[in-house]
Amino acid sequence: MAESFQPIPVAAPGDNRWLFAVRCLVDLQLLSVYRFLRRELAPCRGRVLDVGAGQAPWRELLTQAEYVGLDVESAGDFGMRSTPGVIYYDGITMPFPDDSFDHVLCSEVLEHVPDASAFMAEVARVVRPGGSLVLTVPWSARLHHLPHDYRRLTRQGLVALFEASGFTDIRIEERGNDVAVVANKLIVMLIRVLRPAKRSQRIWCWPLALVLAPVASGFVIAAHVSMRLGLGSREDPLGYGVVATKG
Secondary structure, three states: OOOOOOOOOOOOOOOOOHHHHHHHHHHHHHHHHHHHHHHHHHHOEEEEEEEEOOOOOOHHHHHOEEEEEEEEHHHHHOOOOOOEEEEOOOOOOOOOOOOOEEEEEOOOOHOOOOOOOHHHHHHHHHHEEEEEEEEEEEEOOOOOOOOOOOOOHHHHHHHHHHHOEEEEEEEEEOOOOHHHHHHHHHHHHHHHHOOOOOHHHHHHHHHHHHHHHHHHHHHHHHHHHHHOOOOOOOOOOOOOEEEEEEE
């Protein structure tokens, strides 16, 4: 199955704050992830391992911690460039002793791991007892980074996976709501009709884009308002944010 367009790698907010803010206006997944991580990472102290670090965009949120980034050797397949401060490994055994870290960060990675149970066992191995895991996963998101997109997990599925891996005090919250989901789908559709696979399709795709653009814009505005005011249904969120403690 061919991917119509690949996600744009996330750059650190501090690299270009105006550009990051503009992206967050239309990329509601990114906005919800950023808001969750900004809040949950602020109290972190000690050593923090960022698993699936990519280009280490969230390092700047860990101002009072020692940051270590980790990613797979095939990170280039996901559109990531080699990044200073990030260690690259085989994707199976993390190159650290047991109980090496006070916290583990894992953002938008679990859906790309072939064996989620083995991966979580490694995460649990390298975080100390009493240490925390801060994690985000998508729920309502298109297939991306194909063929390496393996799952979507519900709240109940996340709890079962984390408990089986030895984590306790599991707190899960929805990121976004159903309005944001509709807005996100419309934005993806708009991008797709603006970039048709064949030139001959422009004759109907571009007029469709003229109709779709104001509708998508209206839903994006509604999504921002509803997320800010806590409105909309959370039974179909953009994704989940999770904080758990190693038992």
